[in-house]
Amino acid sequence: MLDFFRKKKHISIDKTAMSGEGNNKPCMEGEITQVPLIDVTSRDLQQTLRGTKARFSENIDYNISILTHRLPSRELLCQRFHIGTLSQTRVVMVYLGDTANPGIVSEIKDRIGAIKTKTVMDSIYIERNIEDSHISPFPQVETSQRPDVTESALLQGRIAVFVDGSPDVILAPTTFFDLMDTPDDAYMRWPVAASFYRAARYIMFLIAASLPALYVALTSYNPEMFPTKLLWLIVASREETPFPIYIEAFIMMGIIEAIRMMMIRIPTQVGATIALLSGITLVIAGIFSNFIGAGVVVIATLSMISSFGIPNFDLRISIRIIQFFTVSMATLFGIFGFAVSAFAIGAHMASLKSFGIPFMAPLAPLEPSGWGHTVFRQSSETMPLDETYKPLPAKGDFDEG
Amino acid sequence: MKSPDKQAVITNTQFGALVSSILWPTIIGYGGGIMAREAGRDMWIGGILGIVNSLILAFILIYVGGKFPGKTIVEYCPKLVGFIPGKALGLLLCLYFLFGAYQSVAIYVHHMNDFLLTETPFAVITVIYVLVVCYLVWHGPEVIARLSVIGIAAALVFSFLVFLATLQEINFDRILPLLDMGLAPIANAGLTATSFIGPNILVIAMVLPLVKVKEKAGRPAAAGLLLGGILFTFYFIAELMVMGPHVTALMRVACMDLVRSLQITQYLHRFESFMVTLWYWSMLVQAGILTYCAVQAFQQIFGLKKINIISVVTTGILLGGLTYVFAFNRTLFLNFLEGPWDYISLPVYTGIPVLLLTFCLIRRR
Amino acid sequence: MERKLFLIILMLCCSLFIAGCWNSREIDQLAFVMGIGLDKTQEGNIKITVQVAKPSTFSKSPSGGSDNEKSFWVASSEGKTIFEAIRNMATFSSRRIFWAHNKVIIIGEKMARDDISEILDFFCRNPELRLRTWIAVTPGEAGKILEREPGMEKDPSSAIENVINQTVWTGKCYRVMLKDFLEDYLSTATYPVAARIVSKDDSSNIKMSGSAVFNQNKLAGWLNEKETRGLLWLKGQLSSSIMVIPCPLDGRPLSIELIGSKADIKSEFDGQIPRFTVDALASGNLSEQACQTDFTNMDNLRKLEKALASAIKDDLESVTKAAQTGIGLDFPGYNHYLHRQHKDRWHELVEKWPGLFKKADIIIHVKAMIPRETLFARPLNPVKHNNVNKIRIEASNEITR
Secondary structure (H helix, E strand, O other): OHHHHHHHHHHHHHHHHHHHHOOOEEHHHOOOOOOOOOOOOOOOOOOOOOOOOOOOOOOHHHHHHHHHHHOOOOOEEEEEEEEOOOOOEEEEEEEEOOOOOHHHHHHHHHHHHOOOOOOOOOHHHHHHHHOOOOOOOOOOOEEEOOHHHHHHHHHOOOEEEEEOOOOOEEEEOOOHHHHOOOHHHHHOOOHHHHHHHHHHHHHHHHHHHHHHHHHHHHHHOOHHHOOHHHHHHHHHHOOOOOOOHHHHHHHHHHHHHHHHHHHHHOOHHHHHHHHHHHHHHHHHHHHHOOOOOHHHHHHHHHHHHHHOOOOOHHHHHHHHHHHHHHHHHHHHHHHHHHHHHHHHHHHHHHHOEEOOEEOOOOOOOOOHHHHHHOOOOOOOOOOOOOOOOOOOOOHHHOOOO | OOOOOOOOOEOHHHHHHHHHHHHOHHHHHHHHHHHHHHHHHHHHHHHHHHHHHHHHHHHHHHHHHHHOOOOOHHHHHHHHHOHHHHHHHHHHHHHHHHHHHHHHHHHHHHHHHHHHOOOOOHHHHHHHHHHHHHHHHHHOHHHHHHHHHHHHHHHHHHHHHHHHHHHHHOOHHHOOOOOOOOHHHHHHHHHHHHHHHHHHHHHHHHHHHHEOOHHHOHHHHHHHHHHHHHHHHHHHHHHHHHHOHHHHHHOOOHHHHHHHOOOEOOOEOOOHHHHHHHHHHHHHHHHHHHHHHHHHHHHHHOOOOOOOHHHHHHHHHHHHHHHHHHHOOHHHHHHHHHOHHHHHHHHHHHHHHHHHHHHHHHHOO | OHHHHHHHHHHHHHHHHHHOOOOOOOHHHEEEEEEEEEEEOOOOOEEEEEEEEOHHHOOOOOOOOOOOOOOEEEEEEEEOOHHHHHHHHOOOOOOEEEOOOOOEEEEEHHHHHHOOHHHHHHHHHOOOOOOOOEEEEEOOOHHHHHHOOOOOOOOHHHHHHHHHHHHHHHOOEOOEEHHHHHHHHHOOOOOOEEEEEEEOOOOOOEEEEEEEEEEOOEEEEEEOHHHHHHHHHHHOOOOOEEEEEEOOOOOOEEEEEEEEEEEEEEEEEEOOEEEEEEEEEEEEEEEEEOOOOOOOOHHHHHHHHHHHHHHHHHHHHHHHHHHHHHOOOOOOOHHHHHHHHOHHHHHHHOOOHHHHHHHOEEEEEEEEEEEEOOOOOOOOOOOOHHHHHHHHHHHHHHHHO
């Protein structure tokens, strides 16, 4: 609580400095029209059992009106941009003046302002332009269609960017734990269960990234690591199969990707059924005709299932691609390759920053005080706030003499 | 990276994690066997001695470093002992760090090549390992410190697994009687332990300027040292209990042989893969920070500020070359660690802090 | 720049794929050794017999073999050293010999009498093998043991492993792992002991019975089951055993299951000669009783306890006698107690210990308790009519009081 007040005081000084351009008006004062509620077709990327059913629509005025309705505060500030020489798309950066880190606010403002483009078709173009590293497989901003997620992000001191014509709101900065977070956790009554599912998701993340690689490394390099009886089963299932295990693994992972894509493309009424049928047919026929070992099927399917524990779409896709990388390394160097690739990914994640906030915070710059609503979920009557997005010490802290 | 270039910062918690996760990996690698040969069933007391020893040295380094805020040991050496001797000491430190990094790399590569991938060429493992180390060095100490948190978590998980597996093997008869061979071998083993920890202790003097709250750096450092010390002393005791002092002394890489003779029920009957994946984090953090210190020391001798790619690549090539030339022959490497390394390491890791402290007190800084 | 980097990485990966996979082995191309038998031939060569599992017969997978197929394969080859003999196996084995899942090493008597240091050296040096492999010595030829088809298990080595695990219930065999055997072998003044395995002539089964004592690298003698139980007492490894003792009153047999066993050994010096006092404390359950004695009577129970104590004392004395006069080696490890309790004097007399031990004075005290008679309250006798009344009256008295 003390920190909260300190922060408030600290930032209110900066606010005057920041609002010099006069564009930093409270959202309520803007040219906001209360747009009547539009029927939004449900396209839920973040479905929950409990919580609001409202979603952002494609009209920016409506989106901001939802937000002002939820947070009718004069601290809710809007910074308006018109991006695109042709389209003049309206882009609005929303933040809470008393909680957001002014350094990050000005950084995002600069980055949005520097975008040179003819048109902005969707918020993804803004996202790509303001990210720290677009080579990295890990998204450094979060997107959401939920007003409640956006609201909670704003309360944490994060910044939301609305783009006209896009229902996806960009939330930045983002850490790994934000990407692994679902609204379900916040709406779950019992914190132990919420923490359990959170921990389960981290384990699923690890399984999705590494299980096929571990399997390939152990079976084709170090079969001594398996318990004897398990090994017998694996060997027995592979007695007649023609391909080496790593090729089987690649084939299976490819098939799973193909089925996943098929499910997206085929019209929904029959899509699931056809995908299910074709997948089962392929796998069962493959196993029975000894094209493919049963072990690989189990492992690849398990990793696919686990990848759906990752709530964020971009992160999930990244993990599925990373899995190919780890399997390649394991194919080449066995358990050493596995360890190297795991470490390389870990090092990359630790080095990644989202607008100056370390991607793995509060784990990998260790801040146990912030674990209450990131790594686990604390039991509390109000939403816990932490200092993950607090500004880092500036350069001046280190005197050269 | 488009983000504003800020000076790297290591929080105090991370500093402690860094210290503890770089402390234990190499000493359990080759140190266990060497110490068992020196002190038999009292080797674990040698480990404790090593920790006490290095705690004192760490406090000296933190005290002296506190007099020169924002400066690494290489930078303040010339101010304290004179320009030419200071630069010479800096060079010595640079070589010492490089040697520590080379040892760390060699020990890991030996683990891989002797136990798990016996037919893969030594050079390939070395090259890939050194590549990862260079990647880390390029990212700098801040990232290494962040990884050390994961490293120490992995170390704790691994130690817990080993603890579970040793529960059914607890046999105090193999540790008793205490002080079986008198104090001299234990002191010797303590020196061996410290010579393994030596480069890691001097790392404190190199990363101290990056620590967030320098006035309170002593506490995390001490906590880190103690945690790392507990980890490897526990490991020594486990080795003694499970294998016995004679088998530990027989083995070249005793830690892996401990893992070879453990199981948690018949379902988790081999630990080697856990060992190389969990222990690996600390190991790489250690190799990374030591290499970083070598690069940084070298650059600071010549007054270069920012880490540039040429020195990283050069150091990487040096590291790989050293490993390939001097560690390919395991007997040579072992004989070096067992014999001359004590005599090389001892003057550096005790000499430099004591020398600096003396100068510090004489000049009343 | 990025494109170039990507190309370089791609080329590197491709070259690695072409050159890589040094260590890779296909698990279906491996012959998993489950048990090893080592013998000495007439010409002085080493004959190694391996028993290889055929995992395809282990599972019910579609590719699995038929039920009648023998699920193991025994092969043997000769060579001047163990390693040569193993490599010679590659001349006729269609699959590569893989040691890591080896369960048991069986040493033939001829080999054991000659020299076992080579065996220890080879199997402890090889990183594939675990140090938890069981060691057993057989009178006769080791190769024959591995060919015995077991009744319950699919392959003999699993059967042997399980039988070795079962010995904790009988206390008639001293089981030892490679690592402990090696430690005893390396220590001064300690003599390693291994399990003794025999094949029962009439059936196909094998039997763990007694133990084999080594004088450093040579087999020095055998211990029978009684002596082995005494040895387990002294080494503190007896977890359970059945003591069959004659009933102290009518001489018919009783069985007592030992549930607790603890032997404290104190050492002291009587001039130059060491003296050991063994204080054994046993507790057991009366599990079976052929006699009609009522042991709810405390006097009878005392007598029974005395009989049990003297039976245990007999065991302990038999092994001590075997150590001091029979085999003439301190294999029970009395010297450890001397070492622990008088370490200064021990270092002086360690050289003279083998001679000194034969003269050492060993006093054995045993105390036994029988706290439980399992479920019964009195012996299983047909109750006479009067008795029933008596019991009833006693019971009613009990209640009214």
